[in-house]
Amino acid sequence: MIETLRQISQLQPAYSPSNTPAMQARGSLIRSTLVGEVRGLAAVLSSELAEYGDDFGVEASDGIGRKTEAPWVRFFSRRMSPTPRDGFYAVIHFSADGSAFWITVGCGSTVWNGGDLRALPDAKLQERTQWARSVVDQHFGGAGQFADTIALGAKASLPRTFEKATALARRFNPVMTADAEIEQALIEAAGYLREVYRAQAMGSHLSLAEAAEIELEALARPNANAAARQGLGLTGPERRAIELRAMKVAQDWLEGLGFSVKDTSKNSPFDFAATQNGDTFKIEVKGTTGVSCDEFFMTKNEVELHQREAGATGLVLVSNFHLVRKSGVLPTAVGGTCHGEIGWSIASCELRPVAYRVVRPASPPAKSHRS
Incomplete structure (x- = not known):
C-alpha cells in the first residue's frame, strides 16, 4: 500500500x-x-x-x-x-x-x-x-x-x-x-x-430536542427513509438508565444546595418538589448522553406549568453520561455534568414547535364512489 x-x-x-x-x-x-x-x-x-x-x-x-x-x-x-x-x-x-x-x-x-x-x-x-x-x-x-x-x-x-x-x-x-x-x-x-x-x-451526538424530533418524525412518517434517522438507537433499558442517573445527579445537586427533595415524577408534570426555607420549587430534570443540553423537548403540560408558575420552578440539565453495558445485566449510566437554575424563567428561551396532533372534525361517513 x-x-x-x-x-x-x-x-x-x-x-x-x-x-x-x-x-x-x-x-x-x-x-x-x-x-x-x-x-x-x-x-x-x-x-x-x-x-x-x-x-x-x-x-x-x-x-x-x-x-x-x-x-x-x-x-x-x-x-x-x-x-x-x-x-x-x-x-x-x-x-x-x-x-x-x-x-x-x-x-x-x-x-x-x-x-x-x-x-x-x-x-x-x-x-x-x-x-x-x-x-x-x-x-x-x-x-x-x-x-x-x-x-x-x-x-x-x-x-x-x-x-x-x-x-x-x-x-x-x-x-x-x-x-x-x-x-x-x-x-x-x-x-x-x-x-x-x-x-x-446512544444519541450522544444529538441534543435532546434533535433526538425527540427524529423520533417524532419516525412516528409521523413511519415509511420514510431510515437513513434520515441514522445513528439513533437507544433501547428502552438504556433510556431508563439515563433517566435514573439524571434524577440521581439532579437530586444530589439540589440536596447539596440545602433543599429537601421529593420525587414527584410519577404523578406530576415535574420531577421534584424542592423545598428550602418554606419555599417550594417545581423542578424539571432533563438528561442526555450528549456533551451539552442546550436544546431539549418538553410536553405541552410541562411548558404551560413553567409559564404559569414562572419564578417558582427550576430546571436541572444533566449531560455527558456514559452507558455501561454488560452481557446479561441491565445497562447503567455513570458520570454526568449538572447545570441547574432555581427560579428558572421559560420566557428567556425560544419555543419551537416540532409536531402537531391533527384532529379531524366529526363528520358523516364519506359516500363511497364506484369507478
Whole structure:
C-alpha cells in the first residue's frame, strides 16, 4: 500500500482540474488501486469495527467532474455513513504538494444545495469534531498518535472544509513510512471510529430536542427513509438508565444546595418538589448522553406549568453520561455534568414547535364512489 500512497503523493504537485495524463494516472491509483488495497484489509478492519463491520464499505473520489486538489479514500459502516455527507468515517487525505498524507477520522463536511456541493458552516463542523474527540478521549484517554494537525495546502475552498471536518489525524511522510505502520494506523482509526459509532447509537451526538424530533418524525412518517434517522438507537433499558442517573445527579445537586427533595415524577408534570426555607420549587430534570443540553423537548403540560408558575420552578440539565453495558445485566449510566437554575424563567428561551396532533372534525361517513 505504501508504494501506491507514494505514487499518489508524487502526482499531487502535477494537479490540474482537467483530466491530464497525470490526473488520469492519479485517478486510477485513487479509485482502483488504493481502494482495492484498503478492501484487502476488510477482514481486520471490519473486525475492529465490531458490530459496525458487517456492512463495511470503501470508496474514493478524485473530483466530481473537474479534478480536485484533495483526493481521498474512506472506509465506513454503510448504515452509519450511507454517503460521504453523512456521519463519520476514516479517511486517507493527501497534501497538495505531495509532502504528506494523513489517516484521519472525520465527518461529512458538505451538503447538496442547488445542484452543487456546499460547505457546512464552520460552527457546525467544529461542534461535530469536538464531540468525536470527546468520545475518543473518554474511551481511550486520548487520541494517541492521532493528534496531528491536518493541513492539505489546497487553494480551493472545498478541500479546506475537509480539514475543518477532521476530528483525529495522523501525519505520514510518504518517503519514510513502511506498510506495517499504515496497516496499524488504519486499524487504530477503525477502533476510534467504532467508539464514535457506538456513541452515535446512544444519541450522544444529538441534543435532546434533535433526538425527540427524529423520533417524532419516525412516528409521523413511519415509511420514510431510515437513513434520515441514522445513528439513533437507544433501547428502552438504556433510556431508563439515563433517566435514573439524571434524577440521581439532579437530586444530589439540589440536596447539596440545602433543599429537601421529593420525587414527584410519577404523578406530576415535574420531577421534584424542592423545598428550602418554606419555599417550594417545581423542578424539571432533563438528561442526555450528549456533551451539552442546550436544546431539549418538553410536553405541552410541562411548558404551560413553567409559564404559569414562572419564578417558582427550576430546571436541572444533566449531560455527558456514559452507558455501561454488560452481557446479561441491565445497562447503567455513570458520570454526568449538572447545570441547574432555581427560579428558572421559560420566557428567556425560544419555543419551537416540532409536531402537531391533527384532529379531524366529526363528520358523516364519506359516500363511497364506484369507478
